[in-house]
Amino acid sequence: xxxxxxxxxxxxxxxxxxxxxxxxxxxxxxxxxxxxxxxxxxxxxxxxxxxxxxxxxxxxxxxxxxxxxxxxxxxxxxxxxxxxxxxxxxxxxxxxxxxxxxxxxxxxxxxxxxxxxxxxxxxxxxxxxxxxxxxxxxxxxxxxxxxxxxxxxxxxxxxxxxxxxxxxxxxxxxxxxxxxxxxxxxxxxxxxxxxxxxxxxxxxxxxxxxxxxxxxxxxxxxxxxxxxxxxxxxxxxxxxxxxxxxxxxxxxxxxxxxxxxxxxxxxxxxxxxxxxxxxxxxxx
Amino acid sequence: xxxxxxxxxxxxxxxxxxxxxxxxxxxxxxxxxxxxxxxxxxxxxxxxxxxxxxxxxxxxxxxxxxxxxxxxxxxxxxxxxxxxxxxxxxxxxxxxxxxxxxxxxxxxxxxxxxxxxxxxxxxxxxxxxxxxxxxxxxxxxxxxxxxxxxxxxxxxxxxxxxxxxxxxxxxxxxxxxxxxxxxxxxxxxxxxxxxxxxxxxxxxx
Numbered sequence: 001x002x003x004x005x006x007x008x009x010x011x012x013x014x015x016x017x018x019x020x021x022x023x024x025x026x027x028x029x030x031x032x033x034x035x036x037x038x039x040x041x042x043x044x045x046x047x048x049x050x051x052x053x054x055x056x057x058x059x060x061x062x063x064x065x066x067x068x069x070x071x072x073x074x075x076x077x078x079x080x081x082x083x084x085x086x087x088x089x090x091x092x093x094x095x096x097x098x099x100x101x102x103x104x105x106x107x108x109x110x111x112x113x114x115x116x117x118x119x120x121x122x123x124x125x126x127x128x129x130x131x132x133x134x135x136x137x138x139x140x141x142x143x144x145x146x147x148x149x150x151x152x153x154x155x156x157x158x159x160x161x162x163x164x165x166x167x168x169x170x171x172x173x174x175x176x177x178x179x180x181x182x183x184x185x186x187x188x189x190x191x192x193x194x195x196x197x198x199x200x201x202x203x204x205x206x207x208x209x210x211x212x213x214x215x216x217x218x219x220x221x222x223x224x225x226x227x228x229x230x231x232x233x234x235x236x237x238x239x240x241x242x243x244x245x246x247x248x249x250x251x252x253x254x255x256x257x258x259x260x261x262x263x264x265x266x267x268x269x270x271x272x273x274x275x276x277x278x279x280x281x282x283x284x
Numbered sequence: 285x286x287x288x289x290x291x292x293x294x295x296x297x298x299x300x301x302x303x304x305x306x307x308x309x310x311x312x313x314x315x316x317x318x319x320x321x322x323x324x325x326x327x328x329x330x331x332x333x334x335x336x337x338x339x340x341x342x343x344x345x346x347x348x349x350x351x352x353x354x355x356x357x358x359x360x361x362x363x364x365x366x367x368x369x370x371x372x373x374x375x376x377x378x379x380x381x382x383x384x385x386x387x388x389x390x391x392x393x394x395x396x397x398x399x400x401x402x403x404x405x406x407x408x409x410x411x412x413x414x415x416x417x418x419x420x421x422x423x424x425x426x427x428x429x430x431x432x433x434x435x436x437x438x439x440x441x442x443x444x445x446x447x448x449x450x451x452x453x454x455x456x457x458x459x460x461x462x463x464x465x466x467x468x469x470x471x472x473x474x475x476x477x478x479x480x481x482x483x484x485x486x487x488x489x
Binding site: 008012015016035036066067069099131136139146205210226253254258259262269 | 316317320321324325329331332381384385388389390391393395396397400401403404405407409411412422426429430432433434435438444448452455456459460463
């Protein structure tokens with residue numbers, strides 16, 4: 001009884017220490033737990049994979065900032081690698097909020113050196129921030145040139161060959177929104193429902209559950225959920241002999257597994273303590 | 285006049301855009317294009333003016349009145365001007381990139397990663413099977429938490445499939461109910477604003 005009381009009232013810094021150990025050790029000494037691929041991730045991969053190089057482009061939207069970067073940036077990196085390897089034209093968009101542009105630059109820095117034959121303007125374009133949120137989604141449906149006028153680096157969009165071929169959703173095979181907020185719903189509501197552009201989504205693990213209705217109706221072609229989703233995409237591109245880089249998400253999966261297990265142990269211990277104490281208090 | 289004019293504007297443009305959706309005539313399409321590509325984007329830039337105003341008023345008052353944590357407001361004001369200055373002066377060049385990559389990104393990532401520690405502590409202290417509903421939530425959450433990571437399949441091969449079933453059926457049914465409710469609520473609120481029944485956005489009342 002005293003043991004459980006003491007355990008329930010344990011200083012939370014001990015819990016923090018255990019979490020820190022559970023994160024650090026698997027990162028320093030990876031276990032290599034196998035990652036299984038879920039249907040939503042496989043569907044997104046297949047949808048991107050079936051795009052033809054000379055046909056439509058992929059619009060990859062970085063609707064996130066550094067707070068959700070550990071989960072979402074590896075998704076962006078893996079999808080970029082997939083498109084570059086298959087020579088699928090890709091329009092990188094820094095997202096509906098300003099900090100996303102920095103995320104695109106981070107992803108490009110990681111990927112570009114593995115694909116030296118990829119040329120800016122012909123194979124990919126980087127669009128920066130324009131205020132308006134949902135209005136930007138609608139405006140892209142009318143004209144990309146009319147919405148942005150210049151790319152992120154300040155070049156006029158008229159000088160970029162890719163944009164002369166792709167000026168609205170008609171030239172986009174799939175728009176993939178990477179976001180930890182509810183922005184993918186806006187892309188589905190405006191880009192898909194109004195203009196018929198197919199939407200894929202990459203989101204944080206905590207947001208993934210809310211998108212299952214959209215997956216079931218086909219409004220989203222597929223989904224990557226959390227770090228696990230990113231690791232699944234990394235596994236899929238690796239299976240297809242595409243350069244994967246350091247596979248940041250796969251490395252993180254061991255640490256995430258151990259921390260989840262630790263939290264479950266905490267929940268079980270907390271509940272045992274709760275019932276033992278409650279029973280003793282009822283007795284007298 | 286101060287109230288009637290904004291109400292008339294909301295009514296006119298709200299209905300114009302609803303009606304426009306159903307008219308494919310080139311004039312209607314041109315009206316739509318001008319609205320979304322010019323007018324509305326220009327109006328949305330004014331959000332920033334309001335944001336800066338609110339930010340300034342809040343933090344300057346806090347510093348003036350020496351409220352608890354007033355020094356943090358000085359840091360916030362300094363940070364805003366530093367980042368904006370870096371953007372303007374270096375035209376998103378070296379200094380801005382360095383600030384973004386080595387100050388903004390690590391700070392924000394650190395703040396968010398602290399969540400893992402607090403969730404672990406909260407799970408231990410507050411996640412209790414007090415009644416049937418709480419027990420169902422607890423069991424489901426535990427299964428999903430384990431099944432969504434590779435160790436779940438390592439413990440039991442069927443775990444990922446069970447998790448996918450939970451997300452695809454019971455979770456989806458509940459989410460869909462919420463979505464439909466939210467959608468109906470949005471339609472009702474939009475109509476109330478367009479018709480001038482809901483006026484709280486004008487302030488007062």
